[in-house]
Amino acid sequence: MSKSKIHQLLIVLFVLSLVACRKDPKPLPAEISRVEPEPNSAVKGFYLVNEGNMNMNKASLDYLDLVNGIYTRNLYNQVNPEATKGLGDVGNDIGIYGDKLYVVVNISNKVEVLQVKTGKRIGQINLANCRYVTFNQGRAYVSAYLGKVGDPKAPNGMVAEIDTAKLAINQTVEVGRQPEEMAIVGNKLYIANSGGYSPPNYESTVSVIDLNTFKEIKRIEVAINLHRLKADRYGDLYVTSRGDYYTIPSRLYVVDTHTDQVKKVFDVAASNLAIDGDLAYLYSTEWNYIQGKNTISYHLIDVKNETLLDQKFITDGTEKNIKIPYGIAVNPVSKDVYVTDAKDYVTPGKLHCYNALGKLKWSVATGDIPAHIAFVY
């Protein structure tokens, strides 16, 4: 071999290195799937936030146009390509109030505010370790784990009141440690405290906040490690306890807001629920040490009479195809039930639609860890 041959070799290598080039960066595209359209649907559709696994920055927003049967995956990046690193890390909740859509992004420490109509970004509210959102009289209330980063004395749980016109925090109130879901009944805000950062010293209360004074007025003793909290139309709260994952099992409690006391315990594990009219749709995923696997169950509850019903909301046996039920919503008009499947958390999930008779209507692929749904009317 001569020098020229070496040169040739080097040139070839250099060209190879160029051929193997990277593509020009582009915003992540949206993807569209078709589902059965409902031309007469009173509900226009819904937004679904996919949590995305931690550190992956893969929270994403999907939209289902029910009327035309069009499911759009990853809408956010297409509509808001200018947002640095997109929606963020671990979407934790979603809510619609007026013409605004609020997405709570946990690790990204922010509440994103979007136009309901287009999904276009309007603004954001920064809030460290924010968890859930609810609304009342022109205000959004967001629960958060962290008062201030780097201060061990800072509150370990609070609710921030946000002015939905100014998109700014008005005031905050300290509640129990690591608070989760909230509901508003009358002029009081009820919030489930978990205390999940200090096992086995979990919290076991629901904090009650008077919205007139924005002060915590009392704590209702319920059970350890509370998570979900939903109000029915009879002034009752359905509160889930995660248990301690070992000897204390997960349970569902009913709190009467007239007396602010627990009035009933349902002897079933409860991960998440949706209440529509007189029915609560409930599922649970519970780890079983003896079997070394998760036990998944689905239940219907009559919230008027507070009884567990024999009837199921999935009747065709297709629930066995759901690996990890992770989100649930009920169409308030058609009574269709939407259940999401997070699968193994690291692959795209599935959204299943069951009709009012419990038969699977359709399924569609979502983003990673599909979880929270907000209907658009």
Place this chain on the structure above:
Amino acid sequence: MTKKKLAFFEGYVAFIGVAVVGMLCAFEGVAFAQNTDTLGKVNQLQEVKINEYRVSRQSLSPAPLQILTGPDLQRINSLSVADAIRYFSGVQLKDYGGIGGLKTINVRSMGSNHTAVFYDGIQLGNAQNGQVDLGKYSLDNLEEIALVSGQSDEQLQPAKSYASASAIYLKTRIPAFDDKKYNLTANFKTGDFGLLNPAFVYQHQISRHLSASVSSEYIKANGKYKFRYTNGVYDTTAVRNNGDVNRFRLETAWFGQLNKQGKWHAQVYSFLSDRGLPGAIVANKFNYDQRIWDRNIFVQGNLTQKFGERLAVLINTKLAYDYTRFLDPEYITLNGFLDNRFHEREAYVAVSANYRLTDRWQVSFASDYQYQDLKANLYRFAYPRRNTFLNVLSSSVKLSRFEVQANLLSSTVNDEVNAYSSAGNKQVFSPAVLFSWKIFEESNFRLRGFYKDIFRMPTFNDLYYTFIGNTLLKPEFAQQYDLGFTYQNSFKKQQLTFVEVQADFYYNQVKDKIIAQPGANLIRWIMYNLGRVDIKGAELNLKTGWNLGKELALGTAINYTFQQAMDITDPSDENYRQQIPYIPKHSGSFLAKIDYRNWRANYSFIYTGYRYNQKANIIYNYMEPWYTHDLALGYGFKLKQASFNLNAEVNNLLNQYYDVIPNFPMPGRNYRLTLNFKL
């Protein structure tokens, strides 16, 4: 600030104290050992022999072997073992970026836990998570880094050397003395990321049978570097925070000659580190406050003794203590910030014997015992202890052109816990067969291959970590098949002076792969034996040497790796038969070095093809290829007895911004200057 520094140095003092005690103990032992013969000469002879042998060690090895030795380690653009290992084929480095970022290695797609890392012949253990952070080990005191897929074909080695799917051998410098009784090497590195890195190695010939060395190093860096993320619309540049590193290493070693047929080696290694933990760069969150402190110390030694012409015995032993503290100011518990402390202890003793039945037939037996335990201030922690017994029976037949080696490894693992349930006992038998065949008498062309059945134990984290661990886990098995060839030739009076080729095809299957699966919520993951991976790959290494003129020499090395690693866990999964995360189909490197008089220049190119960061091979998980060009220029000169070397490096010359792990950005273009002094 000063207070913090003081605390750090107080830590040093305590550790140095321990190290000194270790030294004294070893000296105590030395007194017995001073008998006959000249150690210096033997060492020298061995050096020469090793150097000659080394040229073709890769070619002779029945299992694919890649080696980087002293001179190369000094000149390639590398700060740590992790950087150097990128030049090997078949390797994916999981690099979280920066000097302090975790760097683990994945060989032939089997996962980090299947690669054992040996430090002077004894494994660096990590019972907690089974992975060794290669970024922690600097090249300063190293003489050699070798990567073997399968297992080393040494006849006299501990059973641990048979007990992993692949292994990295780090060898520290062995003293060699000529006319004077000491050697001193001092290094100073500085550059981007606020790097200040002084280091020295001092070797002393105490007597003809005994020499000692002390090596120490300090690394301080603020870890700051620019990174950039863009999707073509947004374009954000920021500075990496919380990547500061404060590290100190102190090592001493003794090398002794017992008599004509025996030698021993003892060392104390201590390492202290205080660093920030840079987190994932996600929307609206670029800055982190988490910190990690490490204290590692181990004392180890080996003794080789021959008894006549036929029998040789090797004894290895080690005591290790590792402490890690993790502080998270963003996670506030009733007791303040989350503050986890882990204490891991290890004791190890291994006896190996090799017996020559005939000139061509040898048998070996190795028996290892290892004790490990872990304490942690975690809720519901099990306080596990593990006793591992490894026994290997091995035999090899060497004919003039054909060599075959077979062994059976028995692994007995017994776990005990102080609280809750333990994983109990496990017994596994693992066979391996290796061969090398020089097909033609006159050509240095060898066919080689191996079959190896091996497993990795679930780690303490897999089994016992609160909320995550699953004590029902079984070991994760890997079957490996390899077939390849090596060719080597050197030419006289030609421009092309040297050619070496290694090519291998392999097929691996990993079953009962230990992976995390969700429990009831995102916080609650549980480990399962679920995965099954089917891996087909090819590796090519091509090295050439050129003599281009009077004093102009050129060396090149090309590595190419093809890997098809498919998830075959469940046919009903959408990702069935798709490429597993982080494994590119194509990757490779190119290295060129030029020597001209006192000047040395290096160019290297590293390429990693596209890959996916999660199971589904879809656009949302797609990661762009990355490739970096690095350059280095060195100049050496002598001043009286001392020699000086100056080396300037540019890394990532084209300033490519890329991630190896999504959201953990790698540095762009950066510079480093090394001043080296030898006496």
